[in-house]
Amino acid sequence: MEDIFERVKKIIVDQLDVEEEKVTMEASFIDDLEADSLDVVELVMELEDEFDMEIADDEAEKIQTVGDAVNYINSNQ
Amino acid sequence: MLTDQVALVTGASRGIGREIALELARHGAHVAVNYAGSKEKAESVVQEIESLGRKAIAIQADVKDEQSVKTMVKKVTDTFNRLDILVNNAGITKDNLIMRMKEKDFTDVIDTNLKGVFLCTKAVARTMMKQRSGRIINMASIVGVTGNPGQANYVAAKAGVIGLTKTTAKELASRNILVNAVAPGFITTDMTAVLTDEQKEDMLKLIPLTKLGQPEHIAKVVRFLASDDASYITGQVIHVDGGMVM
Ligand SMILES: NC(=O)c1ccc[n+]([C@@H]2O[C@H](COP(=O)([O-])OP(=O)(O)OC[C@H]3O[C@@H](n4cnc5c(N)ncnc54)[C@H](OP(=O)(O)O)[C@@H]3O)[C@@H](O)[C@H]2O)c1
Numbered sequence: 545m546e547d548i549f550e551r552v553k554k555i556i557v558d559q560l561d562v563e564e565e566k567v568t569m570e571a572s573f574i575d576d577l578e579a580d581s582l583d584v585v586e587l588v589m590e591l592e593d594e595f596d597m598e599i600a601d602d603e604a605e606k607i608q609t610v611g612d613a614v615n616y617i618n619s620n621q
Numbered sequence: 622m623l624t625d626q627v628a629l630v631t632g633a634s635r636g637i638g639r640e641i642a643l644e645l646a647r648h649g650a651h652v653a654v655n656y657a658g659s660k661e662k663a664e665s666v667v668q669e670i671e672s673l674g675r676k677a678i679a680i681q682a683d684v685k686d687e688q689s690v691k692t693m694v695k696k697v698t699d700t701f702n703r704l705d706i707l708v709n710n711a712g713i714t715k716d717n718l719i720m721r722m723k724e725k726d727f728t729d730v731i732d733t734n735l736k737g738v739f740l741c742t743k744a745v746a747r748t749m750m751k752q753r754s755g756r757i758i759n760m761a762s763i764v765g766v767t768g769n770p771g772q773a774n775y776v777a778a779k780a781g782v783i784g785l786t787k788t789t790a791k792e793l794a795s796r797n798i799l800v801n802a803v804a805p806g807f808i809t810t811d812m813t814a815v816l817t818d819e820q821k822e823d824m825l826k827l828i829p830l831t832k833l834g835q836p837e838h839i840a841k842v843v844r845f846l847a848s849d850d851a852s853y854i855t856g857q858v859i860h861v862d863g864g865m866v867m
Pocket of ligand 1 (some may be wrong): 631632633634635636637638645655657658659660662664681682684685709710711713733760762763779804805806807808809810811812813
């Protein structure tokens with residue numbers, strides 16, 4: 545879980561160009577990390593590549609915070 | 622020039638799509654030639670492109686089928702490792718007066734000409750977003766702007782393509798993906814070969830430039846929209862119709 549968080553964090557920092565400290569489990573991509581909806585789509589694409597998985601559109605829609613992403617990956621890997 | 626760019630042209634076995642595929646290749650692009658049923662015709666387009674010194678593959682796929690479209694796009698990116706230009710050209714007609722039009726003829730045309738554009742656009746967007754560049758060029762029609770008796774299904778689809786073009790342009794602009802439509806007037810292809818000489822004569826009277834259009838007229842505009850010269854144009858509908866609709 546910790547490892548997944550670190551890998552997710554790195555992608556978010558690269559993709560959204562935000563400071564590392566801001567990337568907490570509770571942080572919402574749109575409200576806290578200044579992402580727009582297309583950024584979130586793109587982020588999910590990056591996560592799919594990093595973790596070699598496919599996230600269906602209706603699952604992807606539920607991923608709104610860093611924690612949502614980490615938990616999804618953790619339970620679907 | 623489009624040197625070493627990779628293009629996917631749907632419905633490229635015949636008519637306008639074939640000419641677009643060749644025109645892009647003449648200007649340096651490698652091309653994936655999509656077709657529905659005309660395998661041999663698609664393969665001859667591939668050969669012609671290869672004789673120009675570019676790479677090409679023929680891919681059978683039904684644009685109205687999501688899985689088929691996904692497989693096609695994956696084949697393009699697996700083969701060429703990128704995808705710069707999508708030309709949504711595949712299209713059909715099933716004309717009849719509304720009073721005589723069967724529901725199936727309506728949905729078939731909407732599914733091929735409109736849903737097909739959506740499915741192909743969705744399937745290439747990922748690669749283009751990652752590349753932070755891409756061009757999508759959709760084949761509309763001037764009748765999508767004016768309406769045309771006997772073509773309720775086709776006109777609805779083409780008007781839909783124009784709306785889809787503008788929305789896609791707005792959604793993807795921030796990722797440097799430019800999306801435009803070309804609206805041909807009357808172009809000499811199999812699609813229009815079914816019209817009688819009398820109908821063609823009547824059509825000519827409506828064309829200020831006094832001649833029917835050829836696939837090259839469309840292909841050259843598509844090539845321009847795919848090129849660097851068009852880097853500040855997005856969300857537009859370019860009429861290529863000899864002045865029929867102004
Ligand atoms: N000709 C005109 O005057 C005119 C005017 C305005 C707009 N347009 C538009 O321009 C585009 C090309 O027209 P055209 O005159 O060149 O038509 P065409 O000569 O009839 O060729 C149609 C092409 O689309 C392909 N196709 C049809 N259904 C398909 C499907 N479900 N999946 C994949 N490919 C499919 C065909 O493949 P197969 O060979 O395998 O069947 C063929 O390559 C169309 O979108 C049309 O609406 C044409």
